Amino acid sequence: MYKLLLHIGFVLLYNLVIFFGLGPVLIADGSSAERLSTLAVVILIIAGLAAVHRILNRLVK
Known part of the structure; x- marks a missing residue:
C-alpha cells in the first residue's frame, strides 16, 4: 500500500516538474x-x- 502511495506521489511530482519546467524551455522568448x-x-x-x-x-516495504 505504501509503495503505491509512493509511486503516485512521485508521478505527481514528475508531472509538475515537467509541466512547469519544460513549459518555459519550449515557450520562453x-x-x-x-x-x-x-x-x-x-x-x-x-x-x-x-x-x-x-x-x-528500496526502503519502503
Missing part, C-alpha cells in the same frame, strides 16, 4: 543560453527526484 540553463536545471531536478524515488522505493 529568452535567449538560447537562458533556455539551455533552464533545461539543465529541470534535468537536475528530475535526476534528483529519480534518486530520491529509488532510495525510498
Whole structure:
C-alpha cells in the first residue's frame, strides 16, 4: 500500500516538474543560453527526484 502511495506521489511530482519546467524551455522568448540553463536545471531536478524515488522505493516495504 505504501509503495503505491509512493509511486503516485512521485508521478505527481514528475508531472509538475515537467509541466512547469519544460513549459518555459519550449515557450520562453529568452535567449538560447537562458533556455539551455533552464533545461539543465529541470534535468537536475528530475535526476534528483529519480534518486530520491529509488532510495525510498528500496526502503519502503
